[in-house]
Amino acid sequence: MNLRATALLFFSSHQSPLNPAGIQARHIEHNLVLIFGITSAVYLIVIAVLFFGVLRNHAREGFVPHTLVEDPDVDRKATYIVGGAIGATVVLLFVMMISSFITSHRTAVLANAQSLKIDVYGHQWWWEVEYPMDEQPFRMVRTANEIHVPVGSVVTIHATSRDVIHSFWAPNIHGKKDLIPGYENDLTLEVDQPGTWRGQCAEFCGLQHAHMAFDIVAQSRADFDRWYVQQLSAAPEPTTPQTIHGRDVFLNHPCMMCHTIRGTTAGSTVGPDLTHVASRSMIAAGTLKNTPGNMAGWILNAQSIKPGVRMPPNPMPGQDLNDLLAYLETLR
Amino acid sequence: MNEQHVVIAEESYTTTSDAERAAQLAKVWAEPSGFLGWFKAVHHTTIGKRYMVTAFGFFLAAGLLAGAMRLQLAFPEAHIMSPDLYNQVFTMHGSVMMFLFAVPMMFEALSVYFVPLMVGTRNIAFPRLNAFSYYLFLFAGLMLFAFFFVNSGPDRGWFSYVPLSGPDYAPGKRADIWAQLITFTEISGLCVAVEVIVTVFKLRAPGMSLNRIPIFVWGEVVTSFMVIFAMPGVVVASTMLLLDRTASTQFFNPAVGGDVLLFQHLFWWFGHPEVYIIFIPGTAIVSTIAATFSRRHVFGYMALVLSLIATGFIAFGLWVHHMFATGIPQMSEGFFTAASMMIAIPAGTQIFCWLATILTGKVVLKTPMWWVLGFFFVFIIGGMTGIFVASVPVDLQVHDTYFVVAHFHYVLIGGAVFPMFGAFAYWFPKLTGRMLSEMLGLWSFWLFTIGFNITFFPMHILGLRGMPRRVYTYPADAGWTALNQIESVGYIFLFLGVAVFLYNVWHSLRRGEMAPANPWQAGGLEWATASPPATYNFLNMPTVNGSEPLWDALPDQPVVSGMHEDVREIVTTRILDAEPEGRDEMPGPTAWPFIAAVVTTALFIGSIFRPIAVSIGAIPLAIALIGWFWPTREESQRRARRNIWEQS
Numbered sequence: 010m011n012l013r014a015t016a017l018l019f020f021s022s023h024q025s026p027l028n029p030a031g032i033q034a035r036h037i038e039h040n041l042v043l044i045f046g047i048t049s050a051v052y053l054i055v056i057a058v059l060f061f062g063v064l065r066n067h068a069r070e071g072f073v074p075h076t077l078v079e080d081p082d083v084d085r086k087a088t089y090i091v092g093g094a095i096g097a098t099v100v101l102l103f104v105m106m107i108s109s110f111i112t113s114h115r116t117a118v119l120a121n122a123q124s125l126k127i128d129v130y131g132h133q134w135w136w137e138v139e140y141p142m143d144e145q146p147f148r149m150v151r152t153a154n155e156i157h158v159p160v161g162s163v164v165t166i167h168a169t170s171r172d173v174i175h176s177f178w179a180p181n182i183h184g185k186k187d188l189i190p191g192y193e194n195d196l197t198l199e200v201d202q203p204g205t206w207r208g209q210c211a212e213f214c215g216l217q218h219a220h221m222a223f224d225i226v227a228q229s230r231a232d233f234d235r236w237y238v239q240q241l242s243a244a245p246e247p248t249t250p251q252t253i254h255g256r257d258v259f260l261n262h263p264c265m266m267c268h269t270i271r272g273t274t275a276g277s278t279v280g281p282d283l284t285h286v287a288s289r290s291m292i293a294a295g296t297l298k299n300t301p302g303n304m305a306g307w308i309l310n311a312q313s314i315k316p317g318v319r320m321p322p323n324p325m326p327g328q329d330l331n332d333l334l335a336y337l338e339t340l341r
Numbered sequence: 342m343n344e345q346h347v348v349i350a351e352e353s354y355t356t357t358s359d360a361e362r363a364a365q366l367a368k369v370w371a372e373p374s375g376f377l378g379w380f381k382a383v384h385h386t387t388i389g390k391r392y393m394v395t396a397f398g399f400f401l402a403a404g405l406l407a408g409a410m411r412l413q414l415a416f417p418e419a420h421i422m423s424p425d426l427y428n429q430v431f432t433m434h435g436s437v438m439m440f441l442f443a444v445p446m447m448f449e450a451l452s453v454y455f456v457p458l459m460v461g462t463r464n465i466a467f468p469r470l471n472a473f474s475y476y477l478f479l480f481a482g483l484m485l486f487a488f489f490f491v492n493s494g495p496d497r498g499w500f501s502y503v504p505l506s507g508p509d510y511a512p513g514k515r516a517d518i519w520a521q522l523i524t525f526t527e528i529s530g531l532c533v534a535v536e537v538i539v540t541v542f543k544l545r546a547p548g549m550s551l552n553r554i555p556i557f558v559w560g561e562v563v564t565s566f567m568v569i570f571a572m573p574g575v576v577v578a579s580t581m582l583l584l585d586r587t588a589s590t591q592f593f594n595p596a597v598g599g600d601v602l603l604f605q606h607l608f609w610w611f612g613h614p615e616v617y618i619i620f621i622p623g624t625a626i627v628s629t630i631a632a633t634f635s636r637r638h639v640f641g642y643m644a645l646v647l648s649l650i651a652t653g654f655i656a657f658g659l660w661v662h663h664m665f666a667t668g669i670p671q672m673s674e675g676f677f678t679a680a681s682m683m684i685a686i687p688a689g690t691q692i693f694c695w696l697a698t699i700l701t702g703k704v705v706l707k708t709p710m711w712w713v714l715g716f717f718f719v720f721i722i723g724g725m726t727g728i729f730v731a732s733v734p735v736d737l738q739v740h741d742t743y744f745v746v747a748h749f750h751y752v753l754i755g756g757a758v759f760p761m762f763g764a765f766a767y768w769f770p771k772l773t774g775r776m777l778s779e780m781l782g783l784w785s786f787w788l789f790t791i792g793f794n795i796t797f798f799p800m801h802i803l804g805l806r807g808m809p810r811r812v813y814t815y816p817a818d819a820g821w822t823a824l825n826q827i828e829s830v831g832y833i834f835l836f837l838g839v840a841v842f843l844y845n846v847w848h849s850l851r852r853g854e855m856a857p858a859n860p861w862q863a864g865g866l867e868w869a870t871a872s873p874p875a876t877y878n879f880l881n882m883p884t885v886n887g888s889e890p891l892w893d894a895l896p897d898q899p900v901v902s903g904m905h906e907d908v909r910e911i912v913t914t915r916i917l918d919a920e921p922e923g924r925d926e927m928p929g930p931t932a933w934p935f936i937a938a939v940v941t942t943a944l945f946i947g948s949i950f951r952p953i954a955v956s957i958g959a960i961p962l963a964i965a966l967i968g969w970f971w972p973t974r975e976e977s978q979r980r981a982r983r984n985i986w987e988q989s
Contacts, residue, residue, distance in 0.1 A: 024807030024819065026738035037734045044732060048725035055692065059717055062700040068636075070705075073862045077892060078703045079637045087640060087697040091690075098689040102682045102728075109678055109732035113671060116734060133510075173505040174601065176666055176741060180807050184737020187667045189602065190504060191595025194668035211666075211741040211809045213498050215505060216424045219812035296816075316424055 023207045024180055030202040030227070031182035033116040040112040044105050051101065116183070117197070124163040124197060127156060131168070131175030131188035131210070134217040134318065135281055135294040140237070150240040151269075153281030154223045155289045159233040160203050166196040173215065179208030179225050187212055200227040207295065216317030222295025236288075243272030244284050244340050255336025258329045263321065270340065280320065287340045293318070301334045308333065359880065365906050366877035370463065373930045381930040384876050385465040388475050389454025390772065395475075396446035399482055403437035404839065406430050408832055411796075415829040417817035427813035428496040429515075433489055435499030436519065438753075439615065440526040441482045447622040447757050448568065449478070449533045451764065452561040454772070456537055458867035458874060459555050461546030461883045461890070463911050464927045466539035467532075469934045469969060474532035476938030481525030484946060488518050495519035498811060500612065501582065503593035503604045508586045517586055517949040520579040524945060527572045534565035542916045546866065547901060548885035549919045555865055555888065556632075556639060559646050560625025563653040567614050567621070570657065575611035578604050587952055602667060609660035616749070617656040620720075620756030621649060624691055626764045627713050631695050632889070633767070633863040634710040635702025641694035642888055648687035648694075655684045665736045674733045681731030688724055692717070707861070708782030712763030715790045716755055723751030726801065741811075744804025750797045762789070762842065769849070770856030774872045777853065781845035785838045792834025799824040864889025882912055885919070908979065924983060926976070933969035940965050 029035040068074065130137040140150040158164045168177055170188040177196065178185035186196040200206070210221035228236065247253045256273065259265060265275035271284040286292070290299055293315055297303040306313075308330065311320040325333075373381045382388065409430050413422045422430065457465045465471050488494055495515050497506040506516040541554065541562050554562075582604065584590040593599045632639040639645060658680040665674060695717075704710065726748040730736045739745055762785070769777045808821045815821050859868035868891060870878055882901035887893025901921070904910050909927040914920060940961045947954025 025805060026807070027805055034738075037738055040732060041729065041735045041738065044729055044735060048728055052721055052725055055696070055721060056718065058696060059699065059714070062696065063704050063706075063714065066700070066702070067704040067706050073634070073705050073707070073860075074636060074703070075862050077636050077638075078701075080701070083701050084640065084697075087701055091641065091644075091693040091697050094693045095686065095690050099686060102685055105728060105732065106679060106682050109734060110675060112732075112734040113674065117671060173510050174502055178741075178809070180738055184734060185666045185740060186737075189667060191599075191601060192668065207807075209807070209809055213502070213505070213741075213811040215510065216428065218809075219424070219814050 023205065024209065026180040026184075028181055030204060030206055031198055031200045033183040033198050034181055036112050036115045037184060040108055043108050047101055047105060051098075124165040125159070126165050126167055127158075129156070129166050129168045129177060129188070131170040131172070131177070131214070133172050133215055134210070134221040134315070136177075136221070136223045137171070137278075137281070140240075142237075148241065150237060151282045152240060152285065152289070154291065154294045155226060156223060157226045157228065157233055157236050158200055159230045160200055160227045162230070163197060163199050166198065167193060168196060169193045174212050175210045175214050175221070176212035177208065178211040179206050179223075181206045182208075182225060185211045200225065203227050203229065205290070209295070217315050220294060220296045220315050220318075222291075224291065224295065239288070239341070240285055244270050246272070247336055247339060249335075251332050252336045252339055254329075255332035255334070258325070258333040259336060262323060262325065262333075264323070267320070283337070283340060285340055287338050301338065304334055304337060305330055362906060363875070363877075363880055366880065367875060369907060369909060370875075370877040372876055377932070378930075380932045380935040383464075383468040383472050383928065383930050383934075385453050385457050385468065385471060386874055386876070386878075388468075388471050389450055391475055392445060392450035392453055392478070393772075395479055395482065396442050396450050399437050399441040400446070401839070402486070403434050403442060404836075406434040406437070408836065410434065411829040411832040413813065414815075414825045416826075417819070417822050418814050422813065424813045425496065428498075428811075429489065429492075429494040431811060432495045432498050432501075432519070433485070436495060436522060437482070437485070439499055439619075440522060441478070441485070443619040443753065443757055444526070444530055444615070445478055446761060447619050448561065448564050449474070449530065451622055451626075452537045452564070453533060455768070455867055456540055456558055456561055457544070458771075458870060458878060459558050459865055460541060460544060460549060461866045461869075461879060461885065462540065462544040463878045463882075464909070465536050466544060467536045469928055469931060470532050471536055473934035473938050474529040474536075476935050477525050477532075477941060478529040480938060480942040481522055481529070484525070484942070485518065485522050488514075493518060495522070500608055501579075502608075503582060503585070503601050504595075506582060507593055508589075509594075511586075514949055517583060520583040520586075521945050521949055523575055523579040525942075527576050528941075530568050531572055534568040537561050537565040538569075543913050543922075544911060545914050545919045546883050546885045546890075547912065547914055547919055547921045549890070549914075551917055551919075552643070553885055553888045553890075553919075554646075556628040556642065556645055556649075557622075557625040557865075559649055560621050560628075563649045564618050564621050567618050567653050567656065571611045571614040571618065573611075574607045578607035578611070581607075583948075587949070602664075605664055605667065606660070609663045610657070613660040613663065614656040616752065617652055619753060620760075621652060623716075623757045623760035625649065626760040626767075627695060627716055628691075629865065630709045630713050630760075630763050630767050631698050633861050634705045634707060634713070635698050636705065637698065637702040638864075638889055638892070639694065640697040640701065641690075644690055645694050648690045651687040652684060655680060655687070659684065659731075662731055662736065665733050666740055678731055678733050682728060685724065685728065692721065692724075707766075708777065708779055708786060709763045709767035709861075711783065711786045712759050712766060715786060716759040716763070719751055719759060719790070719793065720755030723748060723753075723755050726751065739804055741809055742804035743800040743808045743810060746810055747797050747800035747804060750800070754793060754797070762786070765842075765846075767861070768867075769846075770860045771867055771870075771872050771874070773850060773853075774856050775849045775853030776856050776860065777849045778845050781841055781848070785841040785845060787838075788834050788841060789838030792831050792836070792838055795831025796828050796835055797831070799827050803828075859891070864892035866890045926979060926983075931969070933965055937962065937965035937969060 026034060027038060029038050128139040128141060136154050138152045138156050142148045168186060168188045170190045175188040176185045177188055182200055183198040186194050204227055206225045208223050208225060210218060247256050267277050267280035269276050269282045292299050293307055296315055308323050310322040311318050312322055372384050372387055413419055413427055453465060493515055495518055497511055497516055501516060501519050504510055541558055581592040585592055591597045591599045593601050593604055595601055628639050628645055659677055661677040662681045729739055766777055766782055803821055803824050806820060856872045858872050866883060884899050886895055901912055910924050911927055912921055913923045913925050915922050944954055944958025
């Protein structure tokens with residue numbers, strides 16, 4: 010397992026298929042390591058043969074000789090060796106092919122199990138996430154760019170797109186799956202290590218393809234349930250004068266043209282649902298840490314941070330901005 | 342050890358009658374001179390050289406665009422380029438490299454120049470069509486760069502997936518320009534495919550039966566057939582896209598029953614064979630150079646030819662491995678995994694045959710051979726990572742990451758650019774009559790090889806560390822910065838390697854050693870012509886006795902005689918055994934192909950803005966074609982006489 014340790018050192022990243030945190034990614038990693046081993050060995054052998062062959066029988070003269078070097082006996086022997094090499098190639102290809110089939114099968118069998126269903130919709134350039142629990146509309150949770158899952162449970166990501174093609178990819182958990190308008194794709198996965206795992210859009214989707222990330226937050230069943238109940242609730246009524254004014258700023262500015270805060274009159278679904286925005290660790294689809302300073306910059310001029318994003322600049326007096334930030338802080 | 346003395350059939354005018362014949366042929370086959378003459382040229386060596394210079398120019402331009410991307414990616418969250426500009430730059434880089442460099446260079450330029458020489462005839466079939474195809478290709482590139490410089494370069498990737506490139510998400514004319522670029526280059530590619538197939542099937546030297554066709558020519562024939570079968574896919578896709586955008590059809594609109602995946606199927610039906618279209622000529626060059634510089638016939642001629650043909654077929658069975666993430670059924674995933682892995686069998690066969698050639702021969706380490714050795718080192722890595730992307734589960738992890746960027750640069754630069762530089766070093770004496778400098782050649786080889794590996798090898802690791810493709814920037818804390826900076830440094834070496842090559846060419850053209858007809862003692866028929874070849878190619882039309890005509894020639898190898906040398910006459914032969922079948926006459930120089938290309942260009946560009954341009958443009962195009970095919974009285978009479986002779 011020396012290889013594994015080296016790989017971990019090199020790929021100790023929260024966005025790498027070689028640092029698996031889920032069953033599917035682990036199966037795929039094994040398949041990848043097998044293919045890597047076989048192909049590396051073959052490559053080294055071929056290059057060594059070439060290297061020593063050239064070293065042994067290259068012409069010492071500085072010019073091209075007139076004579077040809079051909080010997081039918083040597084060629085006959087070479088034919089057997091080449092034939093054997095082709096045979097070995099076929100065998101090794103079969104090994105890798107069968108291993109791929111087995112891996113595909115292993116990553117797919119969980120699809121039959123009882124699973125938690127999560128709907129993911131791709132937008133330019135953020136992720137809309139819905140938990141349609143028990144198909145009861147009033148029990149539905151809607152959030153953005155942050156997908157909470159219980160550790161050790163089978164989860165089915167049911168994915169499609171609201172505009173162009175995107176691709177859902179959290180490499181530590183599983184391979185990618187495209188989000189295609191007009192199609193609905195399922196990706197079944199199971200995370201077996203608690204933690205936050207970064208994912209990113211993997212299909213070119215326009216100007217801000219680079220800034221379309223998300224987090225998968227894997228937590229214990231109890232923590233997940235607590236989070237879920239919290240997300241079900243509507244936004245708390247603001248209590249201080251500052252936060253009350255902050256809410257008014259939200260409702261009287263263009264904010265409410267695009268965003269929802271459940272419990273208020275803001276109910277638009279163009280942009281992410283902000284009912285519990287303060288509970289999320291990142292904003293702008295994994296672009297910025299969710300701090301008041303970043304939020305202020307984002308509200309005032311998102312275009313300077315993520316050029317081309319759908320959110321327009323929102324110039325406002327400093328007092329209004331402060332109060333708005335204070336209100337958003339309460340949306341836990 | 343069976344040593345065989347090589348018979349060299351160099352051009353030499355031993356008698357006065359030979360000199361007179363040469364003067365007569367030079368007059369009959371002369372290319373028009375002067376400024377206006379430039380637009381009338383139809384000889385394949387003239388057009389072939391133009392193709393090479395133009396395609397190489399596009400290679401340099403797209404290479405500079407790559408430098409801009411490396412600069413942007415050298416720093417996390419950099420603002421050197423806006424995302425809009427970056428998207429244009431990477432789209433231009435991919436489109437120019439694929440459509441204006443790789444295919445035109447590896448297929449059109451090399452086959453137009455060398456196939457007629459290698460099969461021993463005096464011009465390519467349909468020389469005017471050949472000129473037309475060149476001008477269309479040139480205008481396609483000029484159009485693309487003109488729009489790029491006015492901030493209207495395509496920005497949806499060289500694949501331009503819908504709906505991102507559709508009417509709803511791609512306002513402006515950028516995606517239309519991409520679609521018309523495709524139309525231009527595909528037409529020019531299809532023209533050359535037809536010319537190459539007819540040249541090889543009907544104009545081979547007597548005696549060059551199917552089992553004696555040089556491997557390079559086999560490669561270009563297989564490529565021609567692949568062009569003919571693959572290109573319609575992308576022509577349909579880009580035309581449907583254009584219709585969706587300009588004529589409000591709804592082929593790709595899911596809201597009214599259109600299908601966005603249809604575009605991907607059509608595109609990759611072309612796009613995957615495209616890769617093989619680019620590197621099959623490359624592998625054919627490797628076979629040629631490896632044989633010459635190992636001083637033996639290539640090992641396993643039959644196996645190599647069958648591998649080329651098998652690759653041509655299998656290449657059409659694996660387009661879906663670009664679409665494993667789209668959610669296709671597991672059964673078809675399995676099929677395409679098997680097909681994708683199967684293509685490693687002919688590829689492996691070729692590599693083992695080359696190894697056997699090198700190991701049983703006597704290797705002469707000249708610059709062309711160094712490029713071939715570099716090809717092994719690089720291309721095989723690309724082949725190996727190809728197995729990663731053929732495996733569905735592994736592909737789902739590496740697809741659309743920098744791992745794939747590394748993979749296809751190893752395949753395409755290894756499989757096309759390394760052989761291309763080898764081909765330049767090998768055939769430069771034939772093209773120009775001058776030798777390149779060996780020392781500068783080695784410098785450019787080592788700079789390019791080292792630079793290439795520094796630039797592209799770390800991309801494998803970046804991809805496995807999770808960096809997706811086509812991102813204009815990345816976060817500072819992602820752990821991708823150091824590798825990106827190493828890659829950007831590698832670009833400097835790549836740049837220097839190409840710069841040294843250009844200096845070598847410039848220096849050799851002015852002061853290089855004069856090249857003899859056959860500087861490498863090679864066996865191909867092209868080496869039987871003068872360096873550079875006269876416009877009639879061969880003074881005596883050759884006959885052929887083996888797969889390396891000069892090596893296999895008998896001491897008294899016959900030549901074809903009894904041809905009319907006061908007109909542009911050539912011999913036609915039968916497809917299978919290349920027995921002489923008749924004579925035909927090649928058309929002469931004219932400016933009509935140029936005029937037709939100008940009119941076609943106006944029609945295509947106009948149709949981006951107003952669909953009616955197609956109808957209006959058809960009128961001058963019809964006039965140009967009538968002028969093109971208008972026969973002279975003498976030509977018609979000669980043709981009638983030849984027909985009587987054939988029927989009697």
